[in-house]
Amino acid sequence: MNRVVLHPLASYDRAACETALTELLAPLGGMVAFVQPGQRVLIKPNMLAGKSPDRAVTTHPEIVRAVIRQVQDAGGEALVGDSPGVGSCVQVARKCGILAVVEETGARLVPFAESLPASHPGATFHHLELAREVFEADLIINLPKLKTHQMMGLTCAVKNLFGAVVGMRKPQLHLQAGSDKAQFAQMLLDLAGHLQPALSIVDAVVAMQGDGPGSGDPIAVGALLAGENPLAVDAAALELLGLEAADCWTQKIACAQSLPGAALTEVEVLGTNPQALRPRSFRPAKATDVSFGVPPLLRRHLRRSLSALPAIDAQRCSGCGLCIEHCPPTAMAMNKHLPHIDLKRCIGCFCCQELCPSGAILTRQGLLLRLSRFLFRAPQT
Known part of the structure; x- marks a missing residue:
């Protein structure tokens, strides 16, 4: 079974975040089970755009702080990096509060600027170009924000790794997939399979509903999730929100391929029962496609009406x-x-x-x- 831990956290109070993170990771062996002394640890938060933390667009800086502290306590060198959608990494990190945390903790901000080719034999997307820092790190800690996503349905552990693609190479991958959401989801799955983060920790204290990932509405969920398998973490996150695998394209494609951890039946959720923290009402992203079988020729003629x-x-x-x-x-x-x-x-x-x-x-x-x-x-x- 793929273990995912769910733990309550009601606010971003600094002491509460540190305590909750310790309790969250305890069933997995603590941070020392993942980080060895002297290792370069790349922490990958969601830094989509330069928005204030209360907008729920980016991973909250206090969650980033707590993770940095635990990595350092385990003897690791903490590096924080991403390739934002708009603006430079430094600008976005400053506006969302992460840069201050990096400077206060003595960690290092590593803007993703240079790409290196990544060959992934057997994958649909055989060749991807990823940030140099992901190759230089000894391990990756994935630090997503739980949000709706208008194209993919949900952005969590798997989708957050798209930030390892630098700058304008993101639009190129969008163009390669075109309007085929399944193809784009497959690319994200291939990317996650290549990066294989050692640990994914989800900021779901305040999530985003509606028109995510940048224009939705914050919603208090009051939770942290953690696990080694990004797909299993996403399966638990969907259960937390009361959504199905079909509501998230990466999960839908992964389940169709029987990838390990994609189905909730293959996930052991430790800690708090997801239903105990599930929001009373959660507004998912609007449907963007009709999923029943329509002949391709007819779909082309009815594209505007069907999507x-x-x-x-x-x-x-x-x-x-x-x-x-x-x-x-x-x-x-x-x-x-x-x-x-x-x-x-x-x-x-x-x-x-x-x-x-x-x-x-x-x-x-x-x-x-x-x-x-x-x-x-x-x-x-």
Whole structure:
């Protein structure tokens, strides 16, 4: 069985975080079971964008602090790194509070800037280019924030590792997968299989619901999760939120391939029962695709009606142009001070929504997609 520990944590009080992390890792042998003296330990938080910690966009700095302290107490050298979606690593780390923690603890911030090729024989994506720091580290501790994700359904342990892809190579992978969410999910699974973090610790004290991962709403969950297998951690996280494997594309594809730890039946959840911490109501990401079988030719003709695509909220848009700059298929252009989306070229990756600082990108569902939950009983994703 793949062990995942679930432990309550009601706030980001510094002492409470340190105590909760110790208790969380105790059933797994503590941090000393993973970190040996002298090892270079790469801590990979979620640093999507430079937002304040209360927005629940990034891993909370007090969780990062507690992990750094335990790595150092075990004798390891703590390095903190990521490749943010918008802005430099230093800028984002400063705005989300992580840079201050790194400086106060004596850890080191390592911005992901240089890529090296990573060959993964047997994987669908045979060749990936990843940050140099992931190759130089002795082990990786994955530190995701529990959030909805408009394209994948959920971002947790598996999706957080996408940050090991540097800068503009992210849009290239989006383009390679195109509008095929299963293909993009497969790339994320291949990436997780290559990186194999030693430990994943999930910040679910305050999670994000709705239009995640950048524009959703914070929701108090009051939990930490930890485990060695990212898929098992994600399975437990879905159970915590009351969601199914079909609600998360990486989990859905992993279950179809019978990957170890993907199914909740293969996961032993230690500590607190997930139902005891489950939010009374949790708003998942909007469905973006109808999952029942529709012939490919018909799907192409009915694409707009069967799927969801981004739309601009003119009242919120500040005209900053970040969505245009970061659109993988270059399907956006400025028109009369507002972004215009060429829906024929749009691949539905929702990078624009993910990175919009104003929350001005909406999810517009097609008519058949909106009606599908009433007309069909097959699950949506």
